[in-house]
Amino acid sequence: MAAIIRELVTRLPFRSLRSVQRPLGVLALSLLTACGGGGSGGGGDDGTEPPITTAPGVLTLSGDSTAAVGDSVGIVGSVSDMGYARFQWEQLAGPNVEPLAGNGTAGISFDAANVGDYRFQLTATHRNGDQVQETFDVSVVPGSTGTRVQFRADRAVSEGSQFSLRLGYTQISGGYRDWSARQLSGPDAILETDDSGEPVLFVTAPQVDGDQVITIEGTLETTTGSYTDTVYVVVQDRPQITSEYYCDGEGDACAKSLALNNVYSYRADSPYRDYLADCIYSNQLNDDNLCTLNELPLIGMKSASPSVDLIMDHVLVSHDWMGERFERFLTELDPYSDFALLLRSVTAVVISSDVRPSYYWSLTGAIHLDPDSLWLTPEERDVISEIPDYRSAFSSALNFVTPARFVKNNDYVFYSYSHANRYDRPFDHLEADLGSLLYHELAHANDAMSQTKINSGLDGGDIFFRQAQTALQGRVVNDSVSEINPPLSEELFDLADVRYRGAEATATQRWYSPEDISEFFFPDTASDFYAYATPWEDTAMLFEATMMSLRYGIHRDVAVTNKPINPSSADDYRVEQGQRNRIGSLRIRPRASVAVQGLLPEAWSEADAHLQSVVPVALCAGEGWGQNLDPACAGMAAPLRFAAPVPSRTIPMPTELPRSFIPPTPTR
Numbered sequence: 163m164a165a166i167i168r169e170l171v172t173r174l175p176f177r178s179l180r181s182v183q184r185p186l187g188v189l190a191l192s193l194l195t196a197c198g199g200g201g202s203g204g205g206g207d208d209g210t211e212p213p214i215t216t217a218p219g220v221l222t223l224s225g226d227s228t229a230a231v232g233d234s235v236g237i238v239g240s241v242s243d244m245g246y247a248r249f250q251w252e253q254l255a256g257p258n259v260e261p262l263a264g265n266g267t268a269g270i271s272f273d274a275a276n277v278g279d280y281r282f283q284l285t286a287t288h289r290n291g292d293q294v295q296e297t298f299d300v301s302v303v304p305g306s307t308g309t310r311v312q313f314r315a316d317r318a319v320s321e322g323s324q325f326s327l328r329l330g331y332t333q334i335s336g337g338y339r340d341w342s343a344r345q346l347s348g349p350d351a352i353l354e355t356d357d358s359g360e361p362v363l364f365v366t367a368p369q370v371d372g373d374q375v376i377t378i379e380g381t382l383e384t385t386t387g388s389y390t391d392t393v394y395v396v397v398q399d400r401p402q403i404t405s406e407y408y409c410d411g412e413g414d415a416c417a418k419s420l421a422l423n424n425v426y427s428y429r430a431d432s433p434y435r436d437y438l439a440d441c442i443y444s445n446q447l448n449d450d451n452l453c454t455l456n457e458l459p460l461i462g463m464k465s466a467s468p469s470v471d472l473i474m475d476h477v478l479v480s481h482d483w484m485g486e487r488f489e490r491f492l493t494e495l496d497p498y499s500d501f502a503l504l505l506r507s508v509t510a511v512v513i514s515s516d517v518r519p520s521y522y523w524s525l526t527g528a529i530h531l532d533p534d535s536l537w538l539t540p541e542e543r544d545v546i547s548e549i550p551d552y553r554s555a556f557s558s559a560l561n562f563v564t565p566a567r568f569v570k571n572n573d574y575v576f577y578s579y580s581h582a583n584r585y586d587r588p589f590d591h592l593e594a595d596l597g598s599l600l601y602h603e604l605a606h607a608n609d610a611m612s613q614t615k616i617n618s619g620l621d622g623g624d625i626f627f628r629q630a631q632t633a634l635q636g637r638v639v640n641d642s643v644s645e646i647n648p649p650l651s652e653e654l655f656d657l658a659d660v661r662y663r664g665a666e667a668t669a670t671q672r673w674y675s676p677e678d679i680s681e682f683f684f685p686d687t688a689s690d691f692y693a694y695a696t697p698w699e700d701t702a703m704l705f706e707a708t709m710m711s712l713r714y715g716i717h718r719d720v721a722v723t724n725k726p727i728n729p730s731s732a733d734d735y736r737v738e739q740g741q742r743n744r745i746g747s748l749r750i751r752p753r754a755s756v757a758v759q760g761l762l763p764e765a766w767s768e769a770d771a772h773l774q775s776v777v778p779v780a781l782c783a784g785e786g787w788g789q790n791l792d793p794a795c796a797g798m799a800a801p802l803r804f805a806a807p808v809p810s811r812t813i814p815m816p817t818e819l820p821r822s823f824i825p826p827t828p829t830r
Contacts, residue, residue: 219243221286223298224375225316225394229274230305232332236316237298238269238396239284240373246294247439248287248426249318254297256280263541266426266482268318268373268396271544274302289436309334313343313380313391315544320400320421321370323516326548327393328581329361329380336386346392348376360581362548367397367421374399398424405447407525421445423516425478428485432475434458439478442510442528452525455509455629456622460527462506463616473505480514481545487536487592488513495593498713503764504604507611509626515545520599520822522606527626529603532821535596540584551819556660559667562676563723563735564683564691565787565816568598569742570716572792578814594714601709602822605702608761609639639760640701646756647749649688649700654679658694661818676738680722684739687749690720692820702822704757707745712765712772717742721781721790723816732813733786740781742793747778788813 225237239249249268253259257276264270268286280300287293311331319325329341341361343353352366363380374397382389400421408422425443427435434457440446441453461468461476470492479485488511496502505511509527513536520532537543568575575594579585611626615633630636649655657674659665683691689707693700710716721740729735741747745754751773759766782795791813 218288218292218294219246219286221284221294221296223284223296224396225298226300226392227298228301228303230303230310231274231277232305232310232312233274233302234271234312234314234316234330234391234393235274235280235300235302236269236271236394237282237284237300238316238318238375238394239286239296240268240375240396240398241286241294242372243288244399244401245288245290246286247289247424248430250285250287252283252285254281254283256300256302261483263483263539263545264315264317264481266479267424267545268398269316269394271315271317271393272541273312274300277302277304307333309336309382309384309386309389311380311382311389311391313378313393315541316394317545318396318398318424319367320423321367321397322400322421323367323423324420324547324549325365325367325516327363327365327378327380328544328548329363329382329391330582330584331382331389334382334384336384339383339385341380341382343378343380346377346379348395349374349397351376351378351397353378356548356550364549365395367395370397370399372399373397400424401446403445405445406449407447408445423480423514425480425512425514427475428477428479428482428489429475434475438476438510442526443478443512443514443530452625452627454623454625455620458509458626459622460507460509460611460616460620460626462613463620463622466506466613467499468502468506470502473502473511476508476510478510478512478514480516481533481542483542484513484533484536487538488531490589491536491592491596495590495597498765500709500713500762500765501597501600501604504600504608504762506613506616507604507607516547518547518549519551519820520603522603522610522822524606524610524630525627527607527611527630529607531599531603535599535821536592538587538589538592540581540586543579543581553662553664553819556662556664557667557818559672560657560660561672561674561725562679562738563725563816564661564679564721564818565723565735566690566692566718566720566818567816568594568710568716568718569791570714574791574814575714575716578812594710594716597714598706598710599821601706602702602820605705605757605761606698606822609698609701612639612760613763614760639757640697642760643701643704643753643757644697646753647687649686649693651682651686651688651694653682654686654688654691654694658691662692662695676722676724680739683722684741687747687753689744689750689754690718691818699820701757701761704745704750704754705761708754708758708769708773709762709765711743711745711776712769718744719781719790720744721787723787729815731786732788732815735787735816737781737783737785737787737790739783740790740793742779742781743776744778746773746776751776787816 220242222240226235229235251265251270256278259272262270283297285295313329343363349368351368354364356362376395377392379392425439427438441458474489512530513533517530518532522529533546611630620629660667690703693703707718719742722738723735726734755770758769779793781790781793
């Protein structure tokens, strides 16, 4: 099988996160792999060796046994043996602090709001069914009314993994001066700060022999003194990384050798719970232990109209709340069943705090979602990695910016929430945020494994990748899209290598002006700059923009602007040329229609009719990116134009980084 996989893997997009040797401030948290396996022996009176039985592991809890009101409290559990993959916390005494955002992991954290004596119990469950339990008591006493700091959040991580910690503070007295962090105990971790000045610490966990607890102290310096808080992190001993797809070596199919989060089947009664994580999110993946479609079928092989219950049997999470939120989204915010139907083409959904950015992996047929699109409370947000997108510095040598955004009623669709304010997010705000992400990632899944392929009949004894490659001669939806008015700008294809894959910019590319880029892009037929990365992204961007317009009345803006040196607002980015609703352009509209027809045929008739009514609108050249939220500038004098009301919310700085990952195509 190894030779077959190496031959075929060049033909589908390989969703691996490449190792990029950069400072951690711009480093990706590499996150790929899939199926593992193991065996068990037996014995008896026939002379064979009897089975080896082992005593349950020893569970030890560590954390804040005392705290004051306003403190951040953390408790973590370490187990003497590997193999414990499910963790469940229960509060036995004290004022209610549910829900615990860390539930499902070996580490929890909460802000102590009330005086009292608290008791928590952790149950750790081994893959073989063994369980160990332990309790931990916390006494919370009255606190001062002055400055308090909270280093969030106490947690469990895998050895060698990367994660982030944020230092927060309340009721600060005096002026802010600086902040710092240092490790107090445990095996040495690598600590690095964010070069943006934000009070965020990036940590690379040490390698350990058995679970180990590290403690890190965060300090806030003000004009009135220093204030500290300590965070507890249990570094879990994990099996050795043996995957040829997730390894420490050379080759286009080799991802960076960081350990993945511990993930588990969200549904405890899922028929795949015993091996779902091994098939999809494991550091032991190799060509010999990829799971077959009989072992882990596509959702669409079980039903052409899958229920939420069926879908949730295929969901892996790193924290309980992630599965709860995804299930609620499918139940309450999928009125057209678009996402349920699109999920027919996947084997699994992974939602984990170390997934950044989101991606689809054609080797296993799974989508991987960054939970930043699912959180509702600041406590949930605390456990999500803030490791920057690894592509952040790729375009540093270029002399232009290509921002994009979704808008409705001349205002931003996505809301920006400051970490410092610690606001809750309304559930309905997930509709456009998670909805757009799912339309994009599931476009890739249905591109590789369309409903037509599923209906053609698949060999359940074969692996997903090979069936996606051989069914209907391996033809993919983006083949059909690329046959209709394909984008032709070689300059933009080459710039996509720089912007999204880190190729070094040439002297010519460094000199390109916003005017040059506008002349390349706007006469061409891509709906978005990201489309030049691969035909897969071209198709996904067309589909995402069309479905957001059809279902939500949301429009997509694309533009070319200057690149200010020290921007203070979004309007420092001056629009050279821009367009809203580019999918309605005469040469782009049929491409978008074919994309929907191939990816979600049930919505095609409605989408095709809708596209006929979509009219592109030019943005206002020479004005700022923020000012262009209302592009009705034709024939209007500037004083009159800017007398109109503007959105009350702060306009965010423009972004040109897509929320999904463009992987390299392996050559082996």
